[in-house]
Amino acid sequence: MEIICMTLLMLKMWRMPIYVLSGHWHLKAQLQRKLQAYFITNMEPIKFWEFMSIILEGLGYERPRIKIPAVVMMPIAHLVELIYKLLAPYGMKVPQLTPSRIRLLSCNRTFDCSKAKDRLGYSPIVSLQEGLERTIESYSHLRVEQQRKKDGQSKMQRYLGGGKVADVLLWKDVKQSLATILILLAFYYNFIAPGDTLVAIISKFILLTAVFLYIHANLPERIFGCTIEKVPVSAFHCSEEKSRKAALSAVTQWNTAVGVFKSLCKGNDGILFLKVVVTLVIVGFLGAISLKHLYLSGIVIMFTAFYIYEKKEDEIDGIISRVTNFRRKPEVLKKDM
Numbered sequence: 001m002e003i004i005c006m007t008l009l010m011l012k013m014w015r016m017p018i019y020v021l022s023g024h025w026h027l028k029a030q031l032q033r034k035l036q037a038y039f040i041t042n043m044e045p046i047k048f049w050e051f052m053s054i055i056l057e058g059l060g061y062e063r064p065r066i067k068i069p070a071v072v073m074m075p076i077a078h079l080v081e082l083i084y085k086l087l088a089p090y091g092m093k094v095p096q097l098t099p100s101r102i103r104l105l106s107c108n109r110t111f112d113c114s115k116a117k118d119r120l121g122y123s124p125i126v127s128l129q130e131g132l133e134r135t136i137e138s139y140s141h142l143r144v145e146q147q148r149k150k151d152g153q154s155k156m157q158r159y160l161g162g163g164k165v166a167d168v169l170l171w172k173d174v175k176q177s178l179a180t181i182l183i184l185l186a187f188y189y190n191f192i193a194p195g196d197t198l199v200a201i202i203s204k205f206i207l208l209t210a211v212f213l214y215i216h217a218n219l220p221e222r223i224f225g226c227t228i229e230k231v232p233v234s235a236f237h238c239s240e241e242k243s244r245k246a247a248l249s250a251v252t253q254w255n256t257a258v259g260v261f262k263s264l265c266k267g268n269d270g271i272l273f274l275k276v277v278v279t280l281v282i283v284g285f286l287g288a289i290s291l292k293h294l295y296l297s298g299i300v301i302m303f304t305a306f307y308i309y310e311k312k313e314d315e316i317d318g319i320i321s322r323v324t325n326f327r328r329k330p331e332v333l334k335k336d337m
Contacts, residue, residue, distance in 0.1 A: 038116040044128040058136035060144035070106035077102045093161035156310040169306045
């Protein structure tokens with residue numbers, strides 16, 4: 001995956017010299033056409049994740065070590081997006097993991113600036129290494145030590161969005177956390193514990209939702225001095241834009257899967273074959289677990305793992321760092337390069 005820092009310049013050309021200033025370079029050109037488009041890059045292609053790893057290391061973070069295929073992350077991203085749509089009215093902030101970001105991070109793009117080089121005589125005067133060093137220096141407020149001091153929030157709070165969902169899962173408000181657990185357990189005993197099929201569970205849930213909405217719609221506007229907010233009809237409307245996004249996501253997943261199968265048919269990518277096998281083994285293992293155990297295990301993990309990590313963040317990070325023995329220095333800080 002190659003991606004280069006790029007500036008797209010649309011130059012309106014008249015019969016006169018034109019000077020273009022972009023960053024640290026200066027061009028003078030005499031062109032005949034009225035409109036031209038140019039890709040302006042540093043002419044040093046670099047893989048996206050290598051670029052990001054250098055930036056992260058320069059800011060004091062660890063280089064990403066685990067590689068997960070996009071075909072595995074895309075369904076998870078859609079699940080996170082669905083949860084956000086349901087919990088956004090209750091304070092959940094926009095998640096970092098979204099389908100659009102997965103598509104952006106998994107695509108291959110390299111921008112060619114040979115046209116600007118040939119026609120405008122462009123050549124970069126700032127190397128990739130120097131540009132990375134300047135970038136890291138300009139984002140000093142994002143260094144790991146600064147982030148730990150920011151707003152007094154822990155890493156797990158920021159990861160969970162810092163809203164009500166984070167407060168519930170991290171036991172910031174004990175009453176809300178206990179109430180949420182009781183609701184989840186009530187859902188379990190009414191829908192999952194009886195051992196009904198998936199169709200029966202969905203049918204019961206829709207029936208309960210319909211009864212709730214009907215009763216809620218017939219309630220007076222105020223009860224014992226409390227205002228009852230009505231659920232607007234627009235809350236259930238699926239706009240054309242959302243429909244297009246859903247269709248685009250489905251097509252993207254299908255094309256990604258087709259691309260994987262094409263690569264497997266060629267028989268040249270052993271690493272891809274290994275990833276597919278491991279992924280299917282994990283999915284098969286999770287599928288063998290009953291829905292009851294999976295649901296209860298999920299509740300326990302959500303309300304314990306996040307809490308423990310927040311309380312023992314430094315210790316856990318230290319153990320992980322020692323186990324992986326990750327001691328590489330940032331390449332951009334090496335003086336001998």
